[in-house]
Amino acid sequence: MKTKYLLSFKGVEGSVEFTYNETGLLVEYVCSAELSTEQLVFMLKRIPLLVEQVKEMPGIHPSFTVVELTQDLSFKIFWEAYGQKIHPHRCEPLWNRLKDSDKIAALNAMPSYFRYLTRTGVAKVNPENYIKKQYWKTDWRTAA
Template sequence: MNKYILTSDHYKGTVQFNYDNAGLMVFYSVLDAELNEKQLVTLLQKLPREEAALAALNTSQYFTVRKVSEDLSFENFITEYGKKIHPHRCEPYWNRLSDVKKLAYLKCIPAYKAYLKRTGVAQANPEGFLKREYYKTDWSKES
């Protein structure tokens, strides 16, 4: 299964598309995106039902399409985070997250670790890191 994330400068959040091995869409999610009614209608009208149709969206000046190829498993998260405290408590929480949020968490770990090193603040346990939605913080601007 191939997964893609659609973003735009015209709305906040992301739209996720999943395609099976034949290139047909089997799932899409706009739950993470803040779309107004007109944007939602436009998206549904241009919904890329086949994986090949994503190329047309990517050539548009309004959208960016990225293939999600990262390992979104809990094991990868806990290894990257580097603090294996109470994994049995945070794994169910991780498993309930959307792929978009999992990717956001994984992408923010390096900036969070740089912040910790810069400030000397103690690293949060992984459960707190997830539940307090640390991925929403711009760690490069925190002091």
Template sequence: MKKYMLTSVLFTGTVVFVYNAEGWLVGFDNSAEFSDDQHLWLIKNLPLKLGVIEPWSKKIKGTLKEVPMDLSFDVFWETYGKKINRLRTEPLYKKLDDTAKALAIMRVKPYQTYCKNNNRGIADPEKYLRNGYYDTDWSKER
């Protein structure tokens, strides 16, 4: 998941864009002060793919900054939601490199959706990490 913050001389405030691992826009937060025309332009011209956001930001005289992802254990713990065996889970999480931590967080929701759609129980977070369930792209599993 990648997050970018946009500022510009053309408006006050910021716009934040969030992209998933495949580079698709999955969310944005508009806390900028826009005119009606600017709002309409933004909605009609949203940078839907990560590859177009930088050239897009130059069109509007914007400054684009990547916001680092929070890879803390607490973020993983809250995202996973099944709060069992924290004392055994936290050391497993801390041993992961940053790429694995990002995957572990980003793939929680697709994993839980997969389990729900297939009438399966969700593994304890310790098992999710120990067995590398985060290495599977659950959005492509049936």
């Protein structure tokens, strides 16, 4: 079974995702963080090739945060949580193309988005637009 970790940085948009195989070796590295050249070089010199090394990343720099991805990020989970069952054949491929960090953000933003809808009376967008237009990137707590 593969294990995934998400490395985020204080003050930096995005994250780095590391995937390890059953023996604890790095098999995938996906960087969606907006890093400067200096930050990228710093990161590349310290890529954790073993699962034990990724757990030690916060000790390398105080701005690093590492989280093991244990959340179910399947389309089924999104579909049930969103609750508006329109065009699953168009939504599922969009969901599956998202990075895990975006799936987590999309799922985590839903309660705030739903409270915004209740507070304002605005209609919920269909799930396809929620994904396409990245609605999870809006701070719904402060939206008017």
